[in-house]
Amino acid sequence: MPKSKSAYSIPTKKQKPDTYIFVVWVDNEAGVLARVVGLFSGRGYNIESLAVAEVDAVKNISRITIVTTGTPQVIDQIRLQLTKLVPVHKVAEFKREDKGVIFKEMALFKVVGKRNKIEKCLNACKKFNPVILDETKTSAVIQITALRREIDKMNKKLKPLGLISTSRTGAVAMTRGAKIFN
Amino acid sequence: MPKLFTGAEIVFKCLEDQKVEHIFGYPGGAVLPIYDELKNHPSIKHILVRHEQGAGHAAEGYARSSGKPGVVLVTSGPGATNVVTALTDAYMDSVPLVCISGQVPTHLIGTDAFQECDTTGITRPCTKHNWLVKDINNLSKVIHEAFRVATTGRPGPVLIDIPKDIQFAKTKYKKPKKEKKLNGKSHNKFSQDQIDELVNLLSKSKKPIIYSGGGVINSGPKASQALREFVELTGFPITSTLQGLGAYPGDDNQFLGMLGMHGTYEANNAMHDCDLLINIGARFDDRITGKIDEFSPNSKKVHIDIDPSSINKIIKVDLAIVGDVTTVISKINKTIAKRKNGHSKSNKSNIAKWWEQIEKWREKDSLNFVNSDESIKPQHAVQRLYELTKNKDTYVTTEVGQHQMWAAQHYKFNKPNRWMTSGGLGTMGYGLPAAVGVQIAHPEKLVIDIAGEASVLMTMQEMSTAVQYNLPIKIFILNNQYMGMVRQWQELLHEKNYSESYSEALPDFMKMAEAYGCKGIKADNPDDLDDKIQEMIDYDGPVIFDCHVDPNENCFPMIPSGKPHNQMILGPNDQEENKIKGKGKALV
Numbered sequence: 001m002p003k004s005k006s007a008y009s010i011p012t013k014k015q016k017p018d019t020y021i022f023v024v025w026v027d028n029e030a031g032v033l034a035r036v037v038g039l040f041s042g043r044g045y046n047i048e049s050l051a052v053a054e055v056d057a058v059k060n061i062s063r064i065t066i067v068t069t070g071t072p073q074v075i076d077q078i079r080l081q082l083t084k085l086v087p088v089h090k091v092a093e094f095k096r097e098d099k100g101v102i103f104k105e106m107a108l109f110k111v112v113g114k115r116n117k118i119e120k121c122l123n124a125c126k127k128f129n130p131v132i133l134d135e136t137k138t139s140a141v142i143q144i145t146a147l148r149r150e151i152d153k154m155n156k157k158l159k160p161l162g163l164i165s166t167s168r169t170g171a172v173a174m175t176r177g178a179k180i181f182n
Numbered sequence: 183m184p185k186l187f188t189g190a191e192i193v194f195k196c197l198e199d200q201k202v203e204h205i206f207g208y209p210g211g212a213v214l215p216i217y218d219e220l221k222n223h224p225s226i227k228h229i230l231v232r233h234e235q236g237a238g239h240a241a242e243g244y245a246r247s248s249g250k251p252g253v254v255l256v257t258s259g260p261g262a263t264n265v266v267t268a269l270t271d272a273y274m275d276s277v278p279l280v281c282i283s284g285q286v287p288t289h290l291i292g293t294d295a296f297q298e299c300d301t302t303g304i305t306r307p308c309t310k311h312n313w314l315v316k317d318i319n320n321l322s323k324v325i326h327e328a329f330r331v332a333t334t335g336r337p338g339p340v341l342i343d344i345p346k347d348i349q350f351a352k353t354k355y356k357k358p359k360k361e362k363k364l365n366g367k368s369h370n371k372f373s374q375d376q377i378d379e380l381v382n383l384l385s386k387s388k389k390p391i392i393y394s395g396g397g398v399i400n401s402g403p404k405a406s407q408a409l410r411e412f413v414e415l416t417g418f419p420i421t422s423t424l425q426g427l428g429a430y431p432g433d434d435n436q437f438l439g440m441l442g443m444h445g446t447y448e449a450n451n452a453m454h455d456c457d458l459l460i461n462i463g464a465r466f467d468d469r470i471t472g473k474i475d476e477f478s479p480n481s482k483k484v485h486i487d488i489d490p491s492s493i494n495k496i497i498k499v500d501l502a503i504v505g506d507v508t509t510v511i512s513k514i515n516k517t518i519a520k521r522k523n524g525h526s527k528s529n530k531s532n533i534a535k536w537w538e539q540i541e542k543w544r545e546k547d548s549l550n551f552v553n554s555d556e557s558i559k560p561q562h563a564v565q566r567l568y569e570l571t572k573n574k575d576t577y578v579t580t581e582v583g584q585h586q587m588w589a590a591q592h593y594k595f596n597k598p599n600r601w602m603t604s605g606g607l608g609t610m611g612y613g614l615p616a617a618v619g620v621q622i623a624h625p626e627k628l629v630i631d632i633a634g635e636a637s638v639l640m641t642m643q644e645m646s647t648a649v650q651y652n653l654p655i656k657i658f659i660l661n662n663q664y665m666g667m668v669r670q671w672q673e674l675l676h677e678k679n680y681s682e683s684y685s686e687a688l689p690d691f692m693k694m695a696e697a698y699g700c701k702g703i704k705a706d707n708p709d710d711l712d713d714k715i716q717e718m719i720d721y722d723g724p725v726i727f728d729c730h731v732d733p734n735e736n737c738f739p740m741i742p743s744g745k746p747h748n749q750m751i752l753g754p755n756d757q758e759e760n761k762i763k764g765k766g767k768a769l770v
Contacts, residue, residue: 030314030316031302031306035306073498077491077495080490080491085311086311086331
């Protein structure tokens with residue numbers, strides 16, 4: 001370790017970070033996203049993806065889904081710090097590996113090329129519920145829903161087949177079965 | 183039809199309903215309607231500061247010494263940015279502040295208008311919550327909510343940004359609601375099982391220590407009372423953080439003094455060697471823990487705190503009790519009393535050996551220093567100040583640096599809310615305006631700012647405020663011509679390269695006092711010190727006391743960096759054997 005003359009302690013042993021998904025219910029008011037995102041940047045937490053939209057217009061509630069990485073201690077802190085924010089109603093978090101939770105992202109691919117290439121693209125996307133949203137003789141916009149890493153993979157795979165533009169959302173999450181997040 | 187009020191009137195109606203008596207502020211274009219309304223509300227007194235940072239710190243001093251929220255009123259733009267340091271300070275030390283800032287009219291927001299800034303954006307990370315009120319109909323609700331947020335749970339600062347057009351707009355006034363739903367944020371989340379578990383740990387422990395913090399002060403005077411009962415019931419030794427001083431009497435035998443970087447030898451060694459550590463309302467700050475890996479390695483750790491996010495943030499604990507200190511300790515005391523009725527065996531005998539050990543550590547007399555006949559030693563000056571003021575109900579504020587640590591070490595506090603210092607943020611310039619606020623809250627009491635000459639210059643302009651309102655604050659400057667703590671670190675860590683830590687051209691504080699219209703007293707001889715301090719105390723009015731002290735004195739004891747609690751540097755005599763080396767430098 002290099003010599004340090006700083007006034008603070010030396011970082012000690014680190015635990016292994018894991019990927020977690022946070023779901024946060026907030027009042028849909030001005031600045032609420034900035035509060036949540038500012039908490040992450042201000043405290044040095046990481047955001048891999050973010051999805052936010054109003055889910056209850058009557059109660060004025062938005063639902064924010066954040067994918068983040070951190071050690072168990074950091075994840076605890078994120079939950080507790082989020083809970084302290086005034087417009088936050090509740091916070092749920094789960095591991096990415098959690099089998100009880102569905103976890104999806106959507107992507108739009110614009111493919112430009114001859115018909116056979118576009119067909120090939122559609123074929124490659126078969127597993128991910130491809131929907132053609134727009135089509136011309138030389139182009140197509142394909143929508144898929146999948147996991148993050150699957151979209152990453154498709155993104156690579158379609159490049160040689162004429163993929164010229166990708167647009168994708170952050171992850172959204174929902175529990176399986178009848179139960180909901182507590 | 184109910185009467186309509188302007189936004190400015192609503193601000194004052196809210197303040198009246200919140201029982202606000204004093205506001206600290208500075209006028210400007212975007213708050214003029216509110217200032218215009220001031221004259222119609224004689225129950226609210228406005229204290230005009232000389233800089234908005236001073237308003238913030240004065241409100242902090244007011245809040246910390248009285249237990250009531252401090253209220254600040256500033257204008258938009260520079261008014262708001264100047265108060266940011268004080269808001270951050272209050273956020274770090276959990277002080278309830280309500281800051282009202284003016285803003286440019288709503289239709290100009292976002293246009294880079296004159297004196298516009300994104301106040302809610304700038305203050306978002308340094309407040310518990312903030313509001314930009316764009317609809318007059320929300321104003322009264324927001325202000326009442328702001329007081330609730332600032333004062334409940336772990337207290338802290340809030341800010342309400344009110345555009346000028348909203349101050350003119352009219353609407354109905356809504357009174358504060360009596361009891362609101364807590365939005366899932368109620369504060370006492372502990373169970374009797376947890377209390378029982380703690381009491382079991384108490385009775386099993388052979389080497390316990392109580393480590394109390396600012397949470398005890400924030401919980402109110404009843405918390406200190408409960409803490410005193412708890413310490414008496416258990417017979418345990420108790421140490422305190424910087425912010426917790428006064429919650430337990432500083433001159434009591436069970437009190438080991440402050441712990442941490444400049445804590446006493448006995449307190450730090452007891453923290454290191456204990457088998458049960460009970461943290462009451464403290465947060466395992468890095469100035470307390472030293473090296474985390476070797477922090478109190480063999481103890482069961484209990485943490486009592488109102489803020490769940492403080493638990494396991496730094497130090498993993500074995501038992502966490504989330505709740506208000508007063509409620510938790512009272513429950514513990516009741517449970518102990520109940521059990522004692524069953525079987526009268528006390529565990530005081532269990533810990534007799536532990537006390538013997540503590541007494542051995544105490545013999546080191548770690549706060550000692552080599553006194554001098556020729557120059558005033560800063561520690562001696564604080565000790566004399568304490569001896570000459572201890573029979574009055576004295577309130578002490580400080581700036582930040584060596585003088586602050588000497589004050590914490592040598593001034594003994596017996597009551598809560600008597601000690602106001604910037605701990606978390608470490609804001610030089612805190613003490614003078616804080617003293618102004620304390621004196622406003624306690625006009626008849628003796629209020630002393632133990633200061634350093636470098637710190638005090640940062641907010642010196644507030645002497646003008648003190649003179650205007652005839653606040654008899656005493657600014658006791660330990661003048662060593664250095665930024666002492668910086669110089670100390672440079673001496674110990676940077677091969678005595680005193681880079682920019684010497685003040686070449688200090689003002690003549692006597693003349694400065696004269697210029698401000700207050701009294702100046704200068705002391706540079708230990709023989710005159712007592713008389714001059716007495717002169718300061720007896721003078722009815724603000725005083726600047728320029729106490730010339732030995733410029734080379736360092737603050738000991740000290741946990742040398744990279745080392746755990748049980749390896750401290752003691753006095754000057756001990757230093758040769760204990761030089762700070764290698765990665766140890768990182769921890770100071």
